[in-house]
Amino acid sequence: MEKRGVSRRKDPKWQIKLAIVLLFISSLIFYYLYNSLAFNLAISWVFGLLVGFTLQRAKICFTATLRDPIFFGLTELARAVILSLLIATIGYSIIQYYQMLNGLSLSGRFVALGWHIPIGALIFGVGAAISGGCASGTLVRLGEGFQLQWVALIGFLLGSVHGAHDADWWYRLFSDYEVPHLHTLIGWGPSILLQVSMLVILYLLAYLWEKHKFDSF
Incomplete structure (x- = not known):
């Protein structure tokens, strides 16, 4: 029982699912900024995500x-x-x-x-x-x-x-x-x-x- 609990905590599937959801939401935000507001805002949104990802991975x-x-x-x-x-x-x-x-x-x-x-x-x-x-x-x-x-x-x-x-x-x-x-x-x-x-x-x-x-x- 304990081993199954440990395996669930180490199971990365929930992180993959969350990443897919966040990627989908980010794509919707980019689509809204690109079509409704300004192209520069859409580019800034993507640039901010990339910088944030780089900072997190590089610590x-x-x-x-x-x-x-x-x-x-x-x-x-x-x-x-x-x-x-x-x-x-x-x-x-x-x-x-x-x-x-x-x-x-x-x-x-x-x-x-x-x-x-x-x-x-x-x-x-x-x-x-x-x-x-x-x-x-x-x-x-x-x-x-x-x-x-x-x-x-x-x-x-x-x-x-x-x-x-x-x-x-x-x-x-x-x-x-x-x-x-x-x-x-x-x-x-x-x-x-x-x-x-x-x-x-x-x-x-x-x-x-x-x-x-x-x-x-």
Whole structure:
């Protein structure tokens, strides 16, 4: 009797059935967005599903990239994030260089440097430490059934609404701050080389740190 109960709990058929139902519902939502609202919304819906699936399978959490090396000596997530930044650096550099050559405005979000960055980073770090994850990690764990993330999600929504309400005031407050772009300071080639070199060094240091922590046992 006990073996049958164990086998039922391990039986993945209910997950397959649930996946089929969710896939069908997602297809209906895509069909509705595509035909009734806007094509961009339909594409955003599909893109969001793909990103969510990728985050869940990869277990990407930006908080864990800093927490795991310190507490557990694991740097797999940290190296994955560094590698993604390395790829994004090269890709965006190509795109922005092409835009500059053609007289187009550079794509990307440029933020003014100032004291607000370390203060915001501190607030984010404290919140991520208390909730156990960043925004992506919170959503992934919420989907996996972790009940604590419901509390974190409520706080996340309230904070986002309040931030959106006060966003104009913050933008005006830092409107006089300089918004730098590294290529304007040292040129395209040196700036790309500098950033890629720093990321490669961080990747190697993360790898050596994990190797040191586990080889010491």
